[in-house]
Amino acid sequence: MRQTLGLRHVDLGDDRLNRRFLKIVDDLAAAPEAGLPEASGGWAAAKAAYRFFDNPAVEAGTIADAPRRDAVEHLPPGGPILAVQDTTSLDFTGHEATEGLGYLDHPRRRGLLVHSTLAVSADGVPCGLLDRRSWTRDPRRLGKSTDRRSRPTAEKESARWLESAAAVEAALPPGREVVTVADREADIYDLFARPRRAGSHLLVRVKPRRGVRGPDRLLGDAVRASAARGTMAVELGRADGRPPRTAVLTVRYAAVAVKPPANRKGASGLPDVPLTAILVEEESPPEGQEPVRWWLVTTLPVRSLADAERAVRWYALRWLVERYHFVLKSGCRVERLQLRTAGRLDRAVATCSAVAWRLLWLTYEARRHPEGPAEAALGEPERAVLRLLEGPDEDPTLKDAVRRVAKLGGFLGRKGDGEPGVKTIWRGLRRLEAMAAGYTLLLEAMKKHMR
Ligand SMILES: [Mn+2]
Structure with a gap:
């Protein structure tokens, strides 16, 4: 999910900060239940996230503006x-x-x-x-x-x-x-x-x-x-x-x-x-x-x-x-965030608020625009993994894609189950994100090998 779903207007007054913020939101949205180091995909990225939360120039109020x-x-x-x-x-x-x-x-x-x-x-x-x-x-x-x-x-x-x-x-x-x-x-x-x-x-x-x-x-x-x-x-x-x-x-x-x-x-x-x-x-x-x-x-x-x-x-x-x-x-387990001051915690929680919004958005977007394109919500590696798992489908709709994601999160999709809820979707996204990361690594390794 490498798009800035529902967060197109980030303006923290500095491009570097904007990018940092979007990366943290992306990481946390992909792995909302993980701790920050795990979600960031490494200690260096986690340190960058901690620096972001520590930056007094970033106000929790400004984070909420986006x-x-x-x-x-x-x-x-x-x-x-x-x-x-x-x-x-x-x-x-x-x-x-x-x-x-x-x-x-x-x-x-x-x-x-x-x-x-x-x-x-x-x-x-x-x-x-x-x-x-x-x-x-x-x-x-x-x-x-x-x-x-x-x-x-x-x-x-x-x-x-x-x-x-x-x-x-x-x-x-x-x-x-x-x-x-x-x-x-x-x-x-x-x-x-x-x-x-x-x-x-x-x-x-x-x-x-x-x-x-x-x-x-x-x-x-x-x-x-x-x-x-x-x-x-x-x-x-x-x-x-x-x-x-x-x-x-x-x-x-x-x-x-x-x-x-x-x-x-x-x-x-x-x-x-x-x-x-x-x-x-x-x-x-x-x-x-x-x-x-x-x-x-x-x-x-x-x-x-x-x-x-x-x-x-x-x-x-x-x-x-x-x-x-x-x-x-x-979902985002904000109460597990370990940070030294209430101010840092507040910036981190404001960031997670954007993450939580994004998860809620995805759930309801699939209900509101079921026939919309899956690209609106999922990046290419994610869609590729879904194709591998579920069989090729030329143009899956947003609704189909979200149902497939939810299935990874334990949604059974039986008659009468209705549309998947927020919880199964985020669980599914987390698994999908891990699979997509593995898929990308494998693809890169194969490219190297072919050369
Ligand atoms: Mn109340």
């Missing part, structure tokens, strides 16, 4: 873009030699927090990484949070949701419709009250106990008091040991005015925010299973069951950002 520009270039021609935000923590607790790490949700764990915004088309195709930020929590501040609730949001971590939304608005062409999608962590008054540019919307899962104006006082009660508008069926993917199933959800919605937080200084001067609250709830879940129940708020117009249904389907696409973080963590 995927962002690619994302903007590869947006579908029309329709709204879902900007799906989520945070994940990278745990480096065992890495005692790494300086500058912060605490995680458990005070004894050490690591970095990474916040990503994935662009997803309205029909569920990931188009790129629109924003990435990372931070550490100073362990010296641990336990000094008695005043936490009263400090303005901007001073707290929750500012990341607002900053990412602003960065996305700035990155997209003016007037392009965008919907910020986020889970309950983003149930933040300041995010709701933040001025949005024209065509920019919010779709956020909230807690039912949020205060709203009116006799019902709580958002959960206000929306539950409204009439059921109908039902919708939602496919639930496999999660946390839950088998996939179709859930039938009753849909309710109501206009609400979200009140400013009462415990904040000067809250009386802050405005209520008008939003539509949606409740979808499973009334008869299978025995022994938790019913699905989501409270969402949105600035999108909701005037019918169909509007509410569309918002719920868009919210359900949020799992793609979790999929992306899953690839970053378990």
Whole structure:
């Protein structure tokens, strides 16, 4: 995979650095589960990678620019873009030699927090990484949070949701419709009250106990008091040991005015925010299973069951950002990176973010453009190996090529197996890359011999 898939716009301000970055991404994408020396194909290359991560001129933010520009270039021609935000923590607790790490949700764990915004088309195709930020929590501040609730949001971590939304608005062409999608962590008054540019919307899962104006006082009660508008069926993917199933959800919605937080200084001067609250709830879940129940708020117009249904389907696409973080963590094994400082680690993680994006891209590109050429994703040695393994095929399509790669990763490709997932594809790519390296070596040796 010697092409810069989804990374055509690398500009670290120096050609040598650009090439170095692309090489590291290539190496890691080819062998995401390997350690850096193994992935780099030797100690000299690994040292060059370490030097890259050590270079203060390379900012993690700049590394994230390349995927962002690619994302903007590869947006579908029309329709709204879902900007799906989520945070994940990278745990480096065992890495005692790494300086500058912060605490995680458990005070004894050490690591970095990474916040990503994935662009997803309205029909569920990931188009790129629109924003990435990372931070550490100073362990010296641990336990000094008695005043936490009263400090303005901007001073707290929750500012990341607002900053990412602003960065996305700035990155997209003016007037392009965008919907910020986020889970309950983003149930933040300041995010709701933040001025949005024209065509920019919010779709956020909230807690039912949020205060709203009116006799019902709580958002959960206000929306539950409204009439059921109908039902919708939602496919639930496999999660946390839950088998996939179709859930039938009753849909309710109501206009609400979200009140400013009462415990904040000067809250009386802050405005209520008008939003539509949606409740979808499973009334008869299978025995022994938790019913699905989501409270969402949105600035999108909701005037019918169909509007509410569309918002719920868009919210359900949020799992793609979790999929992306899953690839970053378990696919690229970023938590195994051994580097001396949190700054180096951050550059390495930013680089791996591009790798994870590329793996996710390949998976979905094969679904989006199944008839596209395999050259879009695989280099000549890789395609040659596939021909040797699977028999000659004049012009394999991208879909065929990705299925063949996935087979190397353990995909059985039986009827009913559907399309291969990210995990089997990266496993397959790793094997294919090793075979292609052997094939290239052999070819060179034969050429020498012929001379
Ligand atoms: Mn989350």
